[in-house]
Amino acid sequence: MDAISTSTLFLVLGALILCSAYFSSSETGMMSINRYKLKHLVNENHAAATRVQALLDRPDRLIGLILIGNNLVNIAATLVAGEISMRLFGDFWGPIVVTIGLTFIILIFAEVTPKTLAALYPEKVAYPSSLLLRPLMLLMYPFVFCINGITNGLLAIINVSPKDADNNTLNREELRTTVFESGSMIPTRHRDMLISILDLENVTAEDIMIPRNEIVAIDVNDEWKDIQRQLVNSQHTRVLLYRDSIDDAVGFVHVRDALRLLSKDQFSKATLLRAVREIYFTPETTQLHNLMHQFQAQKERIGLVVDEYGDIQGLVTLEDILEEIIGEFTTSTLPTYSKEVSVQQDGSVLVDGSANVRELNKELDWNLPTEGPKTLNGLIVEYLQDIPENRVSVRLAGYPIEIVESSENMIKTVRVQPHFYRSENDKASDD
Structure with missing residues (x-):
């Protein structure tokens, strides 16, 4: 060198x-x-x-x-x-x-x-x-x-x-994080849909079902004219028929079938009952991804949700599952709210007590707890261990809530002040 x-x-x-x-x-x-x-x-x-x-x-x-x-x-x-x-x-x-x-x-x-x-x-x-x-x-x-x-x-x-060595496969939570943090690589709407699909395992039929008391159904023991009027004025393509009590459900009838019978002058209570389609039952604990596969396999679009005792608790449709993935179906480009929600000029929100907590969180970007009761009425009653009187106020999960109207057995309307919401971190810093 x-x-x-x-x-x-x-x-x-x-x-x-x-x-x-x-x-x-x-x-x-x-x-x-x-x-x-x-x-x-x-x-x-x-x-x-x-x-x-x-x-x-x-x-x-x-x-x-x-x-x-x-x-x-x-x-x-x-x-x-x-x-x-x-x-x-x-x-x-x-x-x-x-x-x-x-x-x-x-x-x-x-x-x-x-x-x-x-x-x-x-x-x-x-x-x-x-x-x-x-x-x-x-x-x-x-x-x-x-x-x-x-x-x-x-x-x-x-x-x-x-x-x-690990072959770089992702589990569901890791994939969810990857999609969530994809940023501009995936449009926001598509990213929300993908996350919703991944979250179907965490949502059950009970979470999205139409509650029993809100099911639109027809008692076949009613007068024939009343049945005809209900069918004509029905806003749904499939209507549940029952005898005296919804627990004695007969089956679903498609309005199209009723119109076909009417066009042939064969429309009667007997022919209507013969046109009834068999009911598909699903447990309330069925996860949505399984329910969607079951609907596909059975070629069903609607079913009744039952509890562990076999009692009917609600109704679920394929459209409900699709809305869980892509959001509410609407033709309006402006923000729309469900019938249970009314936004006031002062920023407060009047909410029907029967409103679903998960739907409120999605619709209004709130953070109410979803682990317990499914409705806002149930959430407040569980928290207070009592049905409160009108004008009673409570702070629940950081949200000031005022009872506007209540009856002997349920809370009908509440007023929520979402702009006063404080996260757990904010409250911890105050302490």
Whole structure:
């Protein structure tokens, strides 16, 4: 090395530091690349993505190759820098200068800077790096194979195998977080729909059903004229028929079938009962994703929800499940509210006591608890352990609520002041 000039040694040192930076950035870029985006590009026959995927199929070999190259150039850089320091600073100060100076240079120019750049732009680093890493893998494969054989043997002692490595699959919660934090990559409406689909496992038929007392049904024991009038004025395409009590349900009749009988002058109570379709029952604890599959398998669009004793608790339709995913069906582009909600000029909200708590949270972006009772009336009564009188006020889950109207057995109307809501963190800071 004595025959090589100092200026040439500086050039060699600079080249070695650049090589070290290349290996460092390649390692970070390869390990930081988005695996799902990479798989998508591989499916699209993207050449660079295919090269990178081939290298990442065996990450132990890739890391072995990069570290072999990185350590070789760093050791070579240390020898060259040591020779330069000995020439410039002598035998005493040379080792001190090369230790401190080369450590600083490698950290800044060969480690921190290239790795930070690769972490910020992994695709821009990994794709071009793969052009050199692929032939290097073939050239240095015997060395990589030996190193991996030793390291894999050591890992086997602690019962770890590279073949058992995580294949980057996501569970439902991880996928939900990925979708939620996708930002501008997915439109907000599409992101909300995807999250709603993932949340179907957390929602049951009881959560979205039409309560028993709100089911539109016809008593077949009524006068025939009353039955005709109810069918003509029905706002639903399918109507439930029952005898005396809704617990004695007969079945659903499609208004289209009734109109067909009417057109043929065959419309009577007897023919109407013959046109009744069998009832589909589902437990109130059925998760929505299962209920949707059951509707599909049974070719049903409507069903009655029963409790553990077989008593009818409500009614659920395929449309209710779809609305849970995509939101309310409406032709208006303006914000609309359900019939249970009336927003006042002062910002307060009049809410019907029978309103579903989950629907209120979705519609008004509130945070009322949903673990217990399903209606606002049930939530307040459970909290107070009593049915309050009019003008009684209570703070529930941070929301000031005033009882506007109540009867002996339920709360009919309440006034909520959502702009006074305070989160748990706000209340904790006040304490």
